[in-house]
Amino acid sequence: MELSTLRLFTDVMHRRNFAAVARDHGLAPSSVSRSIAALEEELGIKLFQRSTRQLEPTEAGVDYFDRIEVLVDQLEQAQYLTQQWNGQPKGTLRITMPVTFGQIAIVPLLPEFKQHYPDLTVEVLMTDAIVDLVAERIDIAIRLGSLPDSKFIAKRLCSIEFVACASPNYLSQKGHPKTPQQIQNHECILWPLPGFSTHWNFRESKSRNKKQDIIDVPVQGHYRISNSHALKQCAVAGMGIALLTKMVAKKELDDGSLINLFPELDVSATDFDNPAWLVYPSRDYLPLKVKLMVDFLQEKF
Template sequence: METEALRLFVEVTRRGSFAAVARDRRIDPSLVSRAVASLEHDLGVRLLQRTTRRLALTEAGERYLGRIEPLVDELDRAREAVLVLSTGPIGTLRLTASVAFGQRCLVPLLPQLRSSFPQLRLELLLTDAKLDLVGERIDLAIRLGPAVPGDGVRVKWFDTHYRVCASPAYLQRAHSLRDPAELPAHRCLLFALPEFRSQWRFRDAEGIVSEVPVDGDIVISNALALRECTLAGMGPALLAHWLIDEDIAQGRLVDLFPAYRASATDFETAAWLIYPSWTFLPYKVRVVVDFLKQYLAELQPRLE
């Protein structure tokens, strides 16, 4: 019985599809199906129930998976432990983040990441959808928010916060905008999440929180596009500091209320590094997490 057949069986149960495993490995789906069928023939039992819509483990399959999955992981650990001595981290690392965050904060790090780990293949999945880490074989996810629900190991990367900003051109022709209470008189640029498009929250130096209703005729689901509209002078917007602090420093945007902390939800938010809660943390994930922590210092001017 070949270990590769065992590995394919484990991958099929994790992905729930022969076709998905074949795509991951860039092989024909029939090769995956035949490997699992051969495994079932050797054992003399059916491990998977196949229908046109889904795969399901049989009782025998569940018991067999419970025994061999730790063994397959241990074989991978043993192989990795030997190879990293001479090559460093190897294999493919699938990293996901939101489109705006990835473009602004991750893409600038890719040249150094490639230089540091030349044997590592990176698949960067930039999407605003919350991908299933196990189902989509995600090794590492970066997510933003006050707290990150769900399974997985969470490590805070850095604290985040928001600013209400506008372009100098907009401020030259706009009504007075020196206090958050004046925002209802302006057509704001709104992010397409429900909590962002109806009211913004402000906390002053004494900790007093006020909620200000906002409205506008431009609602956008992408933060990069929202920033572009703000730069174009179309109105004030509530944007994450990592996205617009460089614009503020260069005078392209103005922080309208620097004496306040602004938010649409919670004031305490962060960027989180998340990886599946496996007993085995691959070396490739560990070194990339360390890399991101190390290079946080380079991002710091935009993150404070």
């Protein structure tokens, strides 16, 4: 009885779907189905009731799952411990991250990580959706902004700073706002997230954590765009004022195709403390592959 087969079984119990588990493991759904069928034959019990629409565990399947899930985790941990002796992780590391942040900040670092750990397979899921780490078997998630209380471990990676900017063409036609309050009279290109599409906050850069120094500015605009790169393109094209991260707008700010309207001020849509986090499931034993990626990214930032 292979450990990999038992892991497939526990994953199918969580996902109730052969195709989803097959995607997680890079297998064909028929291969997962055959593995479960072979396990059922070896055990002499039926683990799942199958139909065209659903996959439900039998009573025997639930009982078997309850008895072996912890054992499967412990056996995998034993494998991780063995790998730690030679410092070379193997297996697959699944990491999820926001699309634009991943493209700009993380993907350029992956070639160096691969050089350090050539035997490790890395699956990168780039999405702006909040992925269920347990259901999707994610090892590490990069999350932006404030985090809800949870059972997961979170380590601060870096701070995200914003800039209110516009193209020279837009400013020549509509005028350069002299104060943050004047932005409310301008066309803004907005990010359709709570807070980002209704108001922006400004304060003097030296006024840390002084709420009385915050200028709350209502914003309005005809376009709401959920991708930072696309929003930046619209700003460069002269469609309005945009609130972008400095990381996203750096090239355009440097070459003059975007102008920082208030370089002497901090700006944000929500909290002025906007961190990026490394989030991973709380475990009694941290797999070597997770520890190495976490340490690598924290060193780079």
